[in-house]
Each structure stands twice: as structure tokens, then as C-alpha cells.
Amino acid sequence: MPGQRSITEAEKLAEAKLGGIPVRRAQMAAVANMYRAATTVRHHLENSVLRGSDLTWTAFVVLWVVWVWGESETRHVAEEAGISKGTLTGVARTLESRGLLRRSAHPTDGRLVLLSLTDEGEEFMRRVFPAFNEEEAFVTSRLTDEECLGLADALRRVVLQVEEEGEDRRRSLLDGQAPAPRRSGRRAQS
Amino acid sequence: MPGQRSITEAEKLAEAKLGGIPVRRAQMAAVANMYRAATTVRHHLENSVLRGSDLTWTAFVVLWVVWVWGESETRHVAEEAGISKGTLTGVARTLESRGLLRRSAHPTDGRLVLLSLTDEGEEFMRRVFPAFNEEEAFVTSRLTDEECLGLADALRRVVLQVEEEGEDRRRSLLDGQAPAPRRSGRRAQS
DNA sequence: GCCCGGTCGTTCGGATACAAATTGTACGGG
DNA sequence: CCCGTACAATTTGTATCCGAACGACCGGGC
Numbered sequence: 346m347p348g349q350r351s352i353t354e355a356e357k358l359a360e361a362k363l364g365g366i367p368v369r370r371a372q373m374a375a376v377a378n379m380y381r382a383a384t385t386v387r388h389h390l391e392n393s394v395l396r397g398s399d400l401t402w403t404a405f406v407v408l409w410v411v412w413v414w415g416e417s418e419t420r421h422v423a424e425e426a427g428i429s430k431g432t433l434t435g436v437a438r439t440l441e442s443r444g445l446l447r448r449s450a451h452p453t454d455g456r457l458v459l460l461s462l463t464d465e466g467e468e469f470m471r472r473v474f475p476a477f478n479e480e481e482a483f484v485t486s487r488l489t490d491e492e493c494l495g496l497a498d499a500l501r502r503v504v505l506q507v508e509e510e511g512e513d514r515r516r517s518l519l520d521g522q523a524p525a526p527r528r529s530g531r532r533a534q535s
Numbered sequence: 536m537p538g539q540r541s542i543t544e545a546e547k548l549a550e551a552k553l554g555g556i557p558v559r560r561a562q563m564a565a566v567a568n569m570y571r572a573a574t575t576v577r578h579h580l581e582n583s584v585l586r587g588s589d590l591t592w593t594a595f596v597v598l599w600v601v602w603v604w605g606e607s608e609t610r611h612v613a614e615e616a617g618i619s620k621g622t623l624t625g626v627a628r629t630l631e632s633r634g635l636l637r638r639s640a641h642p643t644d645g646r647l648v649l650l651s652l653t654d655e656g657e658e659f660m661r662r663v664f665p666a667f668n669e670e671e672a673f674v675t676s677r678l679t680d681e682e683c684l685g686l687a688d689a690l691r692r693v694v695l696q697v698e699e700e701g702e703d704r705r706r707s708l709l710d711g712q713a714p715a716p717r718r719s720g721r722r723a724q725s
Numbered sequence: 726g727c728c729c730g731g732t733c734g735t736t737c738g739g740a741t742a743c744a745a746a747t748t749g750t751a752c753g754g755g
Numbered sequence: 756c757c758c759g760t761a762c763a764a765t766t767t768g769t770a771t772c773c774g775a776a777c778g779a780c781c782g783g784g785c
Contacts, residue, residue, distance in 0.1 A: 359603045366665060369672045371683035376576055376671040378690035380592075383573030384617050385697045386566055388773095393705045396715050403741075413549045419764065427574050429743050434765055436741090456750045456763035475556065481566040482559045483704060487692040493561035499686045500568035502677040507575045514673060515583045525586050529770035530744040591771075609734065619773050624735055626771095646733035646780045719739035720774045 379500070386484050394476045398469075403428060405477070407436050408445060408462070412470045416461035418451070445469055569690070576674050584666045588659075593618060595667070597626050598635060598652070602660045606651035608641070635659055 359373070387402050395405055403426070410425045411417060417425075423433040437460060440446035445466035451457035462470065485493050519525075526533070549563070577592050585595055593616070600615045601607060607615075613623040627650060630636035635656035641647035652660065675683050709715075 362603050363664075366661070368665075368668055371680045371687070372671045372675045373668055374687035375675050375678070375683040375690075378687045378694065379569070380573045380577060381617050382690040382693045383570045385694050385701075386569060389697050389701050389705070393708050396717075397709065399715070399718065401741075413552050427571055428741095430764065431744070431766080432742055451763095454751070454763080458764065471556070474553075475558075478558055478563055481562045484693050484697050484701075485562045485565050487696045488565070488689055490561045492689055493565040496686065496689045497561070497564035497568045499678055499682055500565075500572040503572045503674050504568065504575050506677045507579045507674050511575075511579050511674075515579070518583050519587065525589070527586070527744065527770095528589065528591075529742080529768085531746060531766095531768045533745070593771080610732095620734065621736075621774065622772055644733085644781070648734060717739095717774065719741090719772090721736075721738050721776050723776070 375503075379503075389484060390477065390480055394473065394480055398473055403432070404436050404440060405473075407433065408440060408466065408470060409474070411446065411460050411462055412467070412474075416449075416459050419458050419460060422460055440466075565693075569693075579674060580667065580670050584663065584670055588663055591626075593622070594626050594630060595663075597623065598630060598656065598660060599664070601636065601650050601652055602657070602664075606639075606649050609648050609650060612650055630656075 391402050395402065398405075400408070406426045407422060407428075410422050414421070414425065419433055419437065420430060423430045426433070428436070437446060437448060441448055444463055447461050447463050447466075449459045449461065451459055485496075488496065581592050585592065588595075590598070596616045597612060597618075600612050604611070604615065609623055609627065610620060613620045616623070618626070627636060627638060631638055634653055637651050637653050637656075639649045639651065641649055675686075678686065
């Protein structure tokens, strides 16, 4: 509950603040609300459905991806779930220790690891997904079905734009200076 | 780049998988794409504009909030930025050490801390925000201005729904069993 | 004056995330 | 057959992040 400060109020202030500067206001509003909505929804779901099952959002997403796609190679699962391979390794291990996920070797390529749900995992998803979906309906209950579809479509186009043209864009932006290393993560070996 | 597996393909598979189960598909699509779009956009911005300035997404958002709202109490900043109070403490300290943010005591209430931008911080935002906004425009470039506004409005309604009714909802969901404590977090000193 | 419930910001334990480094496997050419 | 390159998952090091616990502070009641 944000008190007296509402979202729209913030946007009005932003516009006033940026009076002299040319700003793409519609695009700014779209991006700002996108991240805010995503984290808000994530927190609601983590604190309702997922808390009871003692699963994090990421773990649930991984489970969901494997459930929907069936047995899959880990790098595809990481890609679909939107996490790095290294993160997936840990999440998969946790889910395996809980008996929900199975890791098996690829029949012909020894480098690959395949992920699939155990029977318990399948049963878990059949039981928990409806509750999850119920909360998805709750958070979007101020939108009609058509508005939800329109929302999903618009978001899809944002994702596609970045996925298809983001890399080129980033390259051209810092052309040609060095990419400035990330702060976190393992240090280069001198 | 998602390879041969597109988002829409995943959704079709999900529908097939859920053949027998009643599912709110539009709502599912909206939520799924919401989180995916948010993280995709965040990564793009962190790896383009913010990387050069050595700022995380969260740090930039905090800076932006203080810039737009002017001098503010920390709990309001945390609320607006969508992060916890504890996280803000660390981020504010980092930004202060960089000379972009100033922390000052409230004139009458000794419990409060006020955040404001330094001159350097103001100058920084005037310089970096346009570049940030340019990328906001890039990621939404497959949408018209009107579609961006519609997208922002739909997302706002999702946020409002959760902020205004989420707490009641969560309470009624686990009524009346115990809220199942979080796994992480500080332990009682006993 | 002094407690005492309430409200701040801060501290800190645990979990999670990323990306570089590493380890292990596959495969084509000498 | 034994390399070297390519590519897989995993390990490792660092940085966040959340939220419960905590200590500082406020203001009302006695």
C-alpha cells in the first residue's frame, strides 16, 4: 500500500521534472510499470501459493518449463526459464533432492544432461499449478480477457525486439570501447 | 536469442499439456510474459547504459526516484523503488560513497533519514537519463505510442490490484494456518 | 521524569543470481 | 591413435536481495 503517493502521481512528477528535456514519456511509463508489475506479482505469488510449497519463483518456473516442454536439455531449460546455466545447476539440484525433478544422461551425447519431472513432480504440478493460475487470475482481475491477451502480445513484442536486435544494439552503443566488466562474478585470472 | 523455441510455441505447448485442466489462459500468458519482458529489459539496460556508469538497475532506480521526488524519507524511496528497506540502506550507502546521493538527518524527527541528490548526482541524471530513456524507446520500438500507453495502463492496474487487495487475499488464502516462515532471513538471537 | 507501544533505519543470516574458470565429453584432422 | 578445438554442465567467487531481528527514537500516559 503506497500511502498517498500513487504511481500516476509519480509519473506526473517525472514529467514536471523533465520539463526541459525531450522524453519519450509513453515508453518510459511502459518500462517503469513493467518492472514494477513483474516484481509485485512475483512477491504476491511467492508469499501465497509458493510459500506453502516452499518453492522460490525461479524453482517453480523451472519446474513449469520442464512440465510443459517435457524432458529437455539443461541449456534449453535455462533459456526458457530466463536464468543462467550456472543458476539452473543449483536449482535443479535442489529440486532433485526434493524428489520433483530427475536428471539423466543423454543417450548419445555424454556432455548433455536431460531434465524431466518425476511422477511426484508431475503430481505436484497438477496440484499446485491450478492454485498458481488462480492467483494469476487474481492479479489480472482488473483486466478483461481481451486486455490480458493484448497485454501479453505487447510484452511479447518487447521481448522479441530485445532478443532479436538487442545484441547488435548493445554492440553499436559502445562501439568501439571496451565492454566494461561486470562488478559481480568471478574475477578474471589476472 | 531463443533458437527454434519461440515464446508463442511455448504457450501452445502449455495449452496442449493442460488439455484436461481448466486454465485461465489469457491471464497465464499475461503474467508469464510480464516477468520475462521485465527481466529481458532489465538485462538489456544493465548491459548497455548502466554498465558504462557502473550502476546496477536497483541503484539507478533509487537515483531516479530521488531525482523525481526530490528529497525524501528512505521508507518512501524504498516503497517507490520497489525494494525493501534493508536493501535501500546498502544501495544508498554505495551511492553516497560515489558522491551521487546525500543522506541527511530530519530536522525534527531523529528517527528519519532524508535522501537527496548531490549536485554531481543531479548532473549525472541529466546526462544519463536521456540515454536510459533512449533504450526504453529501443525496447518498445515495436509498439506505437498508444500501445505503450495502453501497456502501461494495463500494468498499472495489475499493480494496483495487488497493492490494494493482495494482503487480504493472501490472508484469506492461508486462513487460518500459520504463514509458513521464510527460509532465509535473520534468525532470532535466542 | 519515566516507562512503553509504535515506528524509524540498520544489521545480518540465508538464499539466489551471474559470469568466469574449470572439468568433462565429442569430434575432425594429422 | 592422439591431439586440438568446440561445446556441454558444473564449480567458484562476488554481489545483491529480502525480511526478521535489532537498536535508536518519538510521543502519550502516568
